[in-house]
Amino acid sequence: MWRSNFSLLQTAILYNATVLIGLVAASSGIAASSIRDVQVGFDGTSRVGHWTPVRTVIAAPPESSVSGRLIVSAVDGSGIPAQYEQAFAEVPAGQEQVIWSYVKFGRVSSTMTVRLEGSDSETTQMEMSVEALPSDRQVVLELGSTLPLDDSLNLLRLRRDRQNTRDGNQQTVLAQSIESASQLPPHMLGYDGIEVLVVVASQQSLLQELAPLQRQAIESWVILGGKLIVIADTDPSDDMVDQPNSLFTNVLPGSVERIAMQRQTTEIEQFASATARLDSGAGFRLPMAILSEVDGVVEVGEGFGADRRPAVVRGMAGMGESVFVAFDISTAPFVDWADRSRLLAAIVNLVLSGGDTGGLQMRELVVANTFGFEDVTGQLRNSLEQFQGVRLIPFSLTATLIAVYLLIVGPVDYWVLKRLGKSTWTWLTFALTIVCFTGLAIYLATSWKGNQLQLNQASIVDVDLEERVVRGTTWMHLFAPETLMLDLSATHRSPVVQDVQNVLIWQGVPGEVFGGMDSNLASTTFSQPYQVDAKLKDATDASVRLDQFPIAVWSSRSLLNQWWGSCSLEHQVEQSLESHSEGQLKGSFTNPFPFALRDVYLVHERWFYPLRTELPANGTVRLADLSVMDLQTRLTRRRVVDGRNVMTPWQTADRDVSRILEMMMFFDAANGSSYTGLSNDYQGYLDLSRALKSGRAVLVGRAAESAAQLEIDGEPLSEEVIQHWTYYRVQIPVKRER
Numbered sequence: 001m002w003r004s005n006f007s008l009l010q011t012a013i014l015y016n017a018t019v020l021i022g023l024v025a026a027s028s029g030i031a032a033s034s035i036r037d038v039q040v041g042f043d044g045t046s047r048v049g050h051w052t053p054v055r056t057v058i059a060a061p062p063e064s065s066v067s068g069r070l071i072v073s074a075v076d077g078s079g080i081p082a083q084y085e086q087a088f089a090e091v092p093a094g095q096e097q098v099i100w101s102y103v104k105f106g107r108v109s110s111t112m113t114v115r116l117e118g119s120d121s122e123t124t125q126m127e128m129s130v131e132a133l134p135s136d137r138q139v140v141l142e143l144g145s146t147l148p149l150d151d152s153l154n155l156l157r158l159r160r161d162r163q164n165t166r167d168g169n170q171q172t173v174l175a176q177s178i179e180s181a182s183q184l185p186p187h188m189l190g191y192d193g194i195e196v197l198v199v200v201a202s203q204q205s206l207l208q209e210l211a212p213l214q215r216q217a218i219e220s221w222v223i224l225g226g227k228l229i230v231i232a233d234t235d236p237s238d239d240m241v242d243q244p245n246s247l248f249t250n251v252l253p254g255s256v257e258r259i260a261m262q263r264q265t266t267e268i269e270q271f272a273s274a275t276a277r278l279d280s281g282a283g284f285r286l287p288m289a290i291l292s293e294v295d296g297v298v299e300v301g302e303g304f305g306a307d308r309r310p311a312v313v314r315g316m317a318g319m320g321e322s323v324f325v326a327f328d329i330s331t332a333p334f335v336d337w338a339d340r341s342r343l344l345a346a347i348v349n350l351v352l353s354g355g356d357t358g359g360l361q362m363r364e365l366v367v368a369n370t371f372g373f374e375d376v377t378g379q380l381r382n383s384l385e386q387f388q389g390v391r392l393i394p395f396s397l398t399a400t401l402i403a404v405y406l407l408i409v410g411p412v413d414y415w416v417l418k419r420l421g422k423s424t425w426t427w428l429t430f431a432l433t434i435v436c437f438t439g440l441a442i443y444l445a446t447s448w449k450g451n452q453l454q455l456n457q458a459s460i461v462d463v464d465l466e467e468r469v470v471r472g473t474t475w476m477h478l479f480a481p482e483t484l485m486l487d488l489s490a491t492h493r494s495p496v497v498q499d500v501q502n503v504l505i506w507q508g509v510p511g512e513v514f515g516g517m518d519s520n521l522a523s524t525t526f527s528q529p530y531q532v533d534a535k536l537k538d539a540t541d542a543s544v545r546l547d548q549f550p551i552a553v554w555s556s557r558s559l560l561n562q563w564w565g566s567c568s569l570e571h572q573v574e575q576s577l578e579s580h581s582e583g584q585l586k587g588s589f590t591n592p593f594p595f596a597l598r599d600v601y602l603v604h605e606r607w608f609y610p611l612r613t614e615l616p617a618n619g620t621v622r623l624a625d626l627s628v629m630d631l632q633t634r635l636t637r638r639r640v641v642d643g644r645n646v647m648t649p650w651q652t653a654d655r656d657v658s659r660i661l662e663m664m665m666f667f668d669a670a671n672g673s674s675y676t677g678l679s680n681d682y683q684g685y686l687d688l689s690r691a692l693k694s695g696r697a698v699l700v701g702r703a704a705e706s707a708a709q710l711e712i713d714g715e716p717l718s719e720e721v722i723q724h725w726t727y728y729r730v731q732i733p734v735k736r737e738r
Contacts, residue, residue, distance in 0.1 A: 034058055034059060034060070034061070034066055034116055034124045035056060035057075035058060035059075035114060035116055035124050035125075035126050036057040036058065036059040036096060037055075037056070037057040038054065038055070038056050038057075038114050038126055038128065039054070039055040039056075039183070040052060040053075040054055040112070040128075040130055041053065041054075041132075041193065042139075042141055042176050042178055042183065042194070043176060043177075043178055043183065045133065045139060045174070045176045045193075046105060046130070046132045046133065046193055047132060047133045047134075047135060047137060047139065047193035048105050048106065048107065048108050048132040048133065048134060048135050048508070048517045048518070049077060049104060049105070049106070049135045049508040049510065049517050049682060050104065050135070050192045050193035051102050051103070051104055051189040051190065051192035051193065052102065052103055052104065052105060052132070052190075052192075052193055053100060053101075053102055053185035053187075053189075053190035054072055054100070054101040054102070054103055054112075054114070055098060055099075055100060055183070055185075056070060056072075056098070056099045056100075056101065056114055057096055057097070057098055057099075058070070058088070058091055058096065058097050058098075058099055058116065059091075059095075059096045060091040060092060060093050060094060060095055060096075060097075061093065061094070062093055062094045063093060064093055065090050065091055065092050065093045066090070066091045066116070066118060067088070067089065067090035067091065067118065067119045068087075068088070068116065068117045068118040068119045069085055069086065069087045069088065069116075069117050070085070070086045070087075070088060070099050070101060070114065070115070070116055070117075071083050071084070071085050071086075071113075071114075071115045071116075071117060072084045072086075072101045072103050072112060072113070072114050072115075073112065073113040073114075073115070073529055074103050074104070074105050074106070074110060074111075074112045074113075074130070075105070075106045075107055075110050076104070076106040076506040076508070077104075077106040077506050077507065077508025077509060077515075077517055077558070078106065078506070078508075078515065078557070079106065079107065079515075080106075080525075080526045080529075080530070080550060081527070081528075081529035081530075082106075082506070082529055082530055082531075082532050083529045083530070083531050083532065084101055084102065084103045084532045084534055085531065085532070085533070085534070086099060086100075086101045086534070098182075100185055100186060100187065100190070102185070102187065102189045102190060102534065102536060103532075104505060104506070104508075105130060105132045106506070106508050106517055107132070107517060107519070107520060108131065108132050108133070108134055108517065108518050108520075109129070109130075109131055109132075109520055110129070110130055110132075111127060111128070111129055111130070112127070112128055112129075112130045113125060113126070113127045114126045114127075114128075133174065133193075134510070134511075134517070134518050135375070135508075135510040135511075135517060135518075135681060135682045136172070136374065136375065136510060136511070136679050136681040136682070137172050137173075137174055137681075138172070138173045138174065138195040138196075138352060138353065138681065139174050139175075139176055139193060139194050139195055139196075140153060140173060140174070140175050140176070140194075140195060140196045140198060140348060140352075141176050141177070141178070141194050141196070141197050141198065142175070142176070142177040142178075142198040142199075142200070143177075143178060143181075143184075143197070143198070143199050143200065143203060143206055143207070144177065144178075144179065144200055144203040144206050145177040145179065146200050146202075146203065146330035147198065147200065147231075147329060147330060147344060148340060148341045148344060149175035149177070149198070149344065149348075150175045151341040152175075152341045152342075152344040152345035152348060153173045153174065153175050153345070153348070155341060155342060155345040156173055156345050156348065156349055156352070157172065157173060173195075173348075173352065179206070180206070180209070181206055181207070181209035181210045181211070181214065182209070184210070184214045184217075184218075185214075185217065186211065186213040186214050186217055186539060187213075187217055187536050187538075187539055187540070187542075188217045188218075188220040188221040188224065188539055188540055189503070189536065189542065190217065191217065191218065191221040191226060194226070195227065195352065195353065196227045196228075196229060196348060196351055196352060197218065197222075197226065197227070197228050197229070198229045198231070198348075199228065199229070199230045199231065199247070199248070200231045200233075200328070200329075200330050201230060201231060201232055201233035201247065201328075202231075202233040202234075202235065202328055202330055202331065203330075204233070207247055210247075213538065213539045214539075215247065215248070216538075216539035216540070217539035217540070218248065219248060219250050219251050220539055220540045221320070222248075222251045222317050222318070222320040222321075222322060223251060223317055223318030223319065223320055223467060223469055224318060224319055224320065224469070224471050224564055225318075225319045225320050225471065225685035225686075226320045226685075227320060227321045227322070227351040227352075228248060228251060228252075228317075228320070228321070228322045228323070229322070229323045229325065229347060229348065229351065230247075230248060230252060230322070230323070230324050230325065231325045231327075231328055231329055231330065232256065232288075232289035232324065232325060232326050232327065232328055233289075233328060234259055234287035234288060234289055234326075234327055234328045234331075235259075235287070235328075235331075248322070250317075251317035251318075251320070251322050252315070252317075252322050252324050253291075253294060253295050253296030253313045253314065253315025253317075253322060253323075253324055254291035254292060254293055254294040254295060254296070254310070254313060254315075254324060255291065255292055255293055256289045256290070256291060256292075257290045257291065257292040258289075258290050259287055259288070259289055259290070260287070260288060260290050260309075261285040261286065261287055261288075262285070262286045262287070262288045262302050262303075262309060262311075262327075263279075263284065263285060263286075264279075264302045264303060265278045265279050265284075265286055265302060266302070267300050267301060267302055267311065268300055268302065268311060268327075268343065269339075271299065271300045271312065271343070271346055272339050272342040272343035272346050273339075273342055273346070274339040274342060274343070275338065275339055275342075276337065276338045276339055278333060278334075278337055278339075280333060284333070286327060286333070287327070287328070288302070288309060288311065288326045288327050289324075289326040289327075290309060290326070291309075291310050291313060291324065291326060294310055294313055295315050295695075296313045296314050296315025296316070296322075296324075296694060296695070297313065297314050297315065297693065297694050297695065298310045298311075298312070298313050299312040299313065299314050299323075299350060300312035309326070310326060311325070311326050311327060312324070312325050312326070312347060312350075313326075314350050314351070314690075314694065315694060315695075316690075316691050316694045316695075316696055316731070317467075318464045318467040318469050318471075319462050319464060319469075319471055319685070319688070319731075320685075321351045321690060321694075323347060323350055323351055325347060329343065329344060351690070353668070353680065353681065353684040353687065372511070372512075372513035372514065372516075373509065373510070373511055373513045373516075373652075373678070374510060374511035374512075374513070374678060374679060375510040375511060375678055375679045375680065375681060375682045376660065376663060376664055376667070376672070376676060376678045376679070376680050377509075377510060377664075377680075377682045377683055378509055378510060378511065378513060378516075378678075379652055379654070379660055379678065380458065380475065380657070380660045380661070380664070381475075381477070381507075381509060381558055382655065383654075383655040383656070383657050383660060384456045384457070384458060384475060384477040384558075384657065385456075385477060385556060386456070386655055387450065387454045387456060387477075387479045387556070387723075388454065388721075388723065389450050389454075390449055390450045390454065390479060397444075401437070401440070401441075405433070405437050408433050409430055409433050413426060413429050413430065413433070414426075417429065446481075449481065449554045450479065450481050450554075451481045452481060452721055453478065453479065453480055453481070453712075453717060453721060454478070454479040454721045454722075455476060455477065455478050455479070455710055455717055455721060455722045455723070456476075456477045456479075456722075456723045456724075457474055457475060457476045457477070457706065457708065457710070457722070457723070457724045457725075458474070458475050458657055458661060458724070458725040458726075459472060459473065459474040459475075459706065459707045459708055459724070459725070459726040459727065460472070460473050460661065460664075460665065460686055460727050460729065461473075461494060461496075461707050461726070461727070461728045461729070462688075462728075462729050462731075463496060463567060463592070463728065463729065463730045463731070464567075464730075464731050465567065465569075465573065465575075465592060465730065465731070465732070466731075466733060468566055468567040469564070469565075469566060469567060470494070470496055470497040470564060470565055470566070470567050471562075471563075471564045472492065472494065472497070472561070472562070472563045472564065472707055472708060473560075473561075473562055473683070473686060474490070474560070474561040474562075474563075474707065474708040475507060475558065475559070475560060475561075476490070476558070476559040476560070476561055476708075476710050477556050477557070477558050477559070478551065478556060478557055478559065478710070479555070479556040480551040480552070480553065480554075480555065480556070480557075481553070481554060482553050482554075483550075483551065483552050483553045484550070484551050485530075485548045485549065485550055486546075486548075486549050486550075486551065486712050486713070487545075487546070487547050487548065487549070487712065487713050487714075488504060488545060488546040488547075488549050488559070488710065488711070488712060489502075489504060489545040489546075489710075489711045489714070490502055490504040490545075490559075490561040490563070490708055490709065490710055490711065491708070491709050491711060492563050492565075492707060492708055492709070493705060493706055493707055493708060493709050494707040494708075495568070495593075495594055495595070496567060496568055496569055496592075496593060496728075497563075497564075497565040497566070497567065497568055498565055498566055498567075498568040499565045499566050500563050500564070500565040501540060501541055501542040501543070501563060501564055501565060502542070502543055502544070502561070502562075502563045503542050503543075503544040503560075503561070503562045503563065504544055504545055504546060504559060504560075504561050504710075505532065505544055505546070505559070505560055505562075506546075506557070506558065506559060506560070507558040507559055507560040508558075509558075510679075510681070510682040525550075525552050526550040526552075528548075528550075530546060530547060530548045530549050530550060531546070531547040531548060532544065532545075532546060532547075533545045533546070533547055540564075546559075559710070561708050561710075563708065569592055569593075573590050573592040573618075574590070575588075575589050575590060575732045575733070576588050576589070577589060577604075577623075577697055577732055577733070577734045577735065578734065578735045578736070579604070579605075579734050579735070579736055583604065583605035583606065583607060584607055584628060585602070585604050585607070585609070585623050585697065585734065586623050586624070587622075587623055588620055588621060588622045588623060589602060589620070589621055589623075589697070589699060589732060590618065590619065590620045590621075591615045591616065591617060591618055591619045591620075591699075591701070592618070592730060593617060593618075593703075593728065594617050594618070595617050595703060595704070595705065596614050596615060596616050596617055596619075596703075596704070597614070597615045597701025597702060597703060597728065598614045598615070598701065598702050598704075599658070599701060599702045600614070600615045600699070600700065600701040600702075601634075601699075601700055601701075602623075602626075602697055602698070602699050602700075602732075603631055603666065603669075603692055603697065603698050603700070604692055604696075604697035604698070604734060605631075605692050605693055606630060606631050606632065606669075606692075607628050607629070607630070607631055608628070608629050608630065608631040608633070608634040609623065609626045609627070609628055610626070610627065610629075610634075611626065615701060631666070631669055631670075631692075632669065632670055632671065633645075635662065635663065635666060635669060635670035635675075636648065636670055636675055647675070650663075650675055650676040650677065650678075652676075652677070652678070657725045658702070658725060658727075661725065661727060663676065663680075664680060664683070664686050664687065665686060665687065665688060665700065665727075665729065666687065666688065666689050666692075667680040667684070667687045667689065668680075668687055668689035668690070669689040669692060688729065688731070691731060695733065695734055695736070696731045696732065696733060696734060697731075697732045697734050698729055698730070698731055698732070699729065699730040699732060700727060700728070700729050701727070701728055702725070702726065702727050702728075703726045703727070703728055705726065706722070706724040706726050707726050707728075
């Protein structure tokens with residue numbers, strides 16, 4: 001049953017500005033040294049609102065072993081404390097064990113508590129301050145420290161600042177490196193806060209330390225939306241050169257066949273916008289990895305005709321992206337090249353989000369944002385906060401009722417009773433007036449703000465038929481008519497996925513908006529922590545639910561449900577799409593699902609193909625029967641007015657959920673940062689704009705049935721109190737016309 005909690009006046013100071021690191025032993029049974037070390041994120045780097053790995057070293061005292069559970073406490077996006085629990089096996093006496101926990105920080109500045117509870121109820125506790133990066137910061141992580149990432153990202157920042165049109169809200173890209181594989185988490189959730197991972201294959205000693213679970217976690221993270229750059233090992237004298245180059249071959253756009261010498265470097269120099277030649281003279285030779293079975297876009301190639309060798313290749317790996325660089329930037333001749341940082345910046349920019357460059361001409365279209373949010377997820381949140389039958393009581397009505405109340409208890413009461421000669425009745429009429437107005441207030445509150453739980457949810461379900469992988473993202477907004485403490489879990493309802501891993505967690509608001517994660521506001525309503533029941537194992541298995549999750553009276557809470565699994569469609573649907581002149585398509589495509597789709601369209605490169613009718617289950621459509629229009633024209637609702645192309649300004653007050661989801665799905669294709677005046681950094685992994693230029697088309701359609709289901713105490717909500725918007729996207733390979 002749902003449990004109520006009416007302790008609305010409790011307050012809690014959840015964190016402070018000073019560093020507090022202390023060890024407290026609850027009894028003499030566990031020595032204070034049981035928690036030897038705690039490391040947050042990647043060498044201290046974490047992003048607010050994203051899953052963050054916490055590496056804890058537990059040391060058992062010489063005289064006894066240690067077993068039990070590790071509990072990490074941190075505030076969520078509403079400033080309410082949450083506890084993340086991780087059980088661990090027995091640590092033998094005198095030995096150490098590394099325990100990985102995964103948490104989400106809801107404030108850029110907060111206090112984290114790590115508590116070790118022994119099997120015999122003895123505890124050790126460490127408390128420390130955590131400074132997380134804002135959600136709009138993009139972190140580029142390098143394994144090792146052989147590249148000039150700081151200099152390269154500074155160049156990117158300067159370039160983007162010149163192109164940026166969002167006053168006071170410029171994107172920032174930060175570099176971070178780690179020197180040991182032991183700092184890499186063994187579960188894919190640990191990489192959630194990383195935008196791009198850079199691997200230099202020549203760092204063999206570091207790569208050989210990678211455990212199988214770490215490699216699997218990285219590959220799974222890429223397939224589900226991560227971005228990986230691999231710099232080839234091109235040392236021809238290295239007998240093991242094929243091993244590091246093939247370390248992540250499952251997600252790379254090709255495989256290394258051999259190492260060869262390259263004389264020409266003209267395209268590399270042009271790609272880097274170089275100011276100096278890389279070619280140093282007549283005897284110059286550049287060792288390059290020769291790729292076979294290339295499956296991606298050759299961004300840079302050297303040579304001509306059949307002898308052209310791919311030098312930089314970008315490809316899709318499931319919903320993620322990977323870049324293979326066939327030359328080693330960490331060695332000569334690049335280390336002495338003046339434009340090495342420019343080259344690295346150009347490579348990173350291939351996969352970095354928010355790189356649209358069309359902005360200045362759209363600046364006048366950006367309507368002033370009076371709501372305070374800075375990210376498009378903030379607008380989605382505002383839209384999902386509109387519940388059926390739930391209305392805010394306008395201030396004008398409140399003020400009118402107060403004025404009428406004062407008139408009645410004052411001059412009206414005095415005048416009427418005086419005319420009746422019953423002045424002594426004022427005590428009765430005063431009490432009666434209070435009762436009437438109190439009843440009216442209760443009636444308005446209950447009738448206008450609702451008297452039942454309600455749920456609004458929006459889902460984007462991505463399906464890659466080649467990789468046979470499905471990824472679901474569902475935003476759930478739950479409204480409560482009374483203060484409740486709920487046990488929440490989520491299950492999938494999609495018939496296209498099996499072996500599902502399911503994560504239900506809080507969803508925060510990016511930025512400094514009121515209640516946003518960049519603020520330092522704590523909850524004044526709830527001080528007792530709720531439980532995040534996270535069962536994580538191997539590299540990808542996950543089950544996360546929430547216990548005793550608090551919701552205040554007549555308010556709502558935002559949740560994020562992420563789930564993934566393998567595609568359960570029994571037969572491979574044959575898609576026949578071919579690209580011809582100017583990237584336009586010919587052929588046909590098929591709805592691979594056992595259910596109909598409506599509001600269907602197909603996108604590829606810069607073209608948009610709308611379907612005017614419902615697409616039935618397993619139905620096939622010929623491209624020749626469809627009209628075609630420019631994709632950016634569609635996304636910006638451009639139309640012809642008096643002979644001129646006019647874009648429809650983006651309205652931050654717009655609450656059209658479908659329109660907002662469309663923008664999130666193809667944000668960069670719309671030059672979204674410039675067009676909307678917002679960022680798409682918090683959940684930018686949902687943007688498939690670059691897939692459109694990587695030999696893929698994307699089929700989009702809305703389903704009648706929701707793809708995910710929220711359960712309270714194991715029971716689903718009634719369909720009558722649920723509104724949902726559920727969109728499916730299918731990536732379809734496109735052949736190039738020869």
